Amino acid sequence: MAGHIQDRWYKTETGPDGKKRRVKTDRHGTGKRYRARYVGPDGTEKSASFPDGEKRRAEKWLTKIKADMDTGQYVDPAAGRMTFRQYAEKWLKELTTDPVSRDAVSGRLRLHAFPHLGARPLGSFQPEHIRAWLSDLEKAVPNATYRRAIYDSVSAVLNAAVDDRKLPKNPCHARSVKPPQPEPTRVRPWTSERVFAVRAGLPERYRAMVDVGGGCGLRQGEILGLPVDEIGFLTGWLHVRQQVKRVGGSLVFAPPKRGKLRDVPLDPEVAAALAEHIRRFPPVDVTLPWRTPDGKPVTRKLVFTTPRKGGAIWRSYFDDYVWKAALASAGVIPQRTRGKRYAAAPEDGMHALRHFYASVLLDAGENIKALSQYLGHSDPGFTLRVYTHLMPNSEERARKAISRVFRTARAEPDGPQTAQAA
DSSP states (O other): OOOOEETEEEEEETTTSOOEEEEEEEETTTSSSSSEEEEEETSSSEEEOOTTTOHHHHHHHHHHHHHHHHHOOOOTTTTTGGHHHHHHHHHHHOOOOOHHHHHHHHHHHHIIIIIHHTTTGGGOHHHHHHHHHHHHHHHHHHHHHHHHHHHEEEEEHHHHHHTTTTTSSGGGGSSTTOOOOOOOOOOOOOOOHHHHHHHHHHHHHGGGHHHHHHHHHHHHHHHHHHGGGGETTTTTEEOOEEEEEEETTTTEEOOOOGGOOEEEEEHHHHHHHHHHHHSSOOOOEEEEEEESSSSSSEEEEEESSSSTTTTOHHHIIIIIIIIIHHHHHHTOOOOOOOSSSOOOOSSSTTTHHHHHHHHHHHHOOOOOOOOHHHTTTTTTHHOOOOOOOOOOHHHHHHHHHHHHHHHHHSSTTSSHHHHHHH
């Protein structure tokens, strides 16, 4: 690194006698005296100014810059002046994740990070700023799981800033910063009585959705995007190839979550319910763009559509006005007060049908690997972590195995009773 310190109050001139001497410049006594200069890795000159009497500090600054370059820790001082919001918005545009995930991250940053951290220059971040923000966030967002998602989004932005050499290290990783810790929860599957009570509370047009969710384990978007030609009435398989989801205010067709195409066993009872539904409510051709609002139009003959125009169902409307009404009719949540919305029911959305499906299969002795495939999970280990407590048969098998051993031992002449008496 080529670097030097310029004294802007003095310059060297050659006098009439040919000797060099220091003379005052036109700037003598005004502004900062010393300017430390060096050439950065990008080939451009960088500099910083220091006041009179601080030449030693300017020298130390240059020494540190050189050390940072030698160790790979160099950060362009100009880059550090970019604000968190400026960098985060640029990072979001370059994010290659699916549009729904990108929208979710954007929303978390816009609502909960930019108002507090957005104007802060990247180079000024310290752990204390993250700690103060997390303290305010805890008061504003009671849900620890959502707070953790917000924190992870902020940390991801700062990780990228470190990778791009705009920040020396991520303050979220400091030992004094304690990330939000969601309270551990256990899936509590619905009983069959609740499943069928909610089903009965739905309009007839939507009741078979419960059969597909509770009998095949499909996600809500996969149910909404189920085409009739993926139902194998003769083969006994239901093929999950797409879903309907919202992207940027528009509905689109897209692959299932994480692109996991799968085949699920189709029970004869579920098949009969679907056949009856199709007889009463014939499938309708629905055209939506693929993946993104500007994607190629794709037409599918959907099993579940809206009653009026036969279009794709908007999940938000269905959840708020159809599903929650069924929950209320089944006594899961209170009835709605006139002029007000139904109560929140985060644990009783349509996803509860997947948990019910998993609990039924595990209780019947299905193995975790097969269940993971049917649910479309990327890792059987994840399925095990979520549902391991729903495997009561393993406990019962353990009790029975121990009982058999002890009953056999007690029945023998030299069993435990004899040993104890001795």
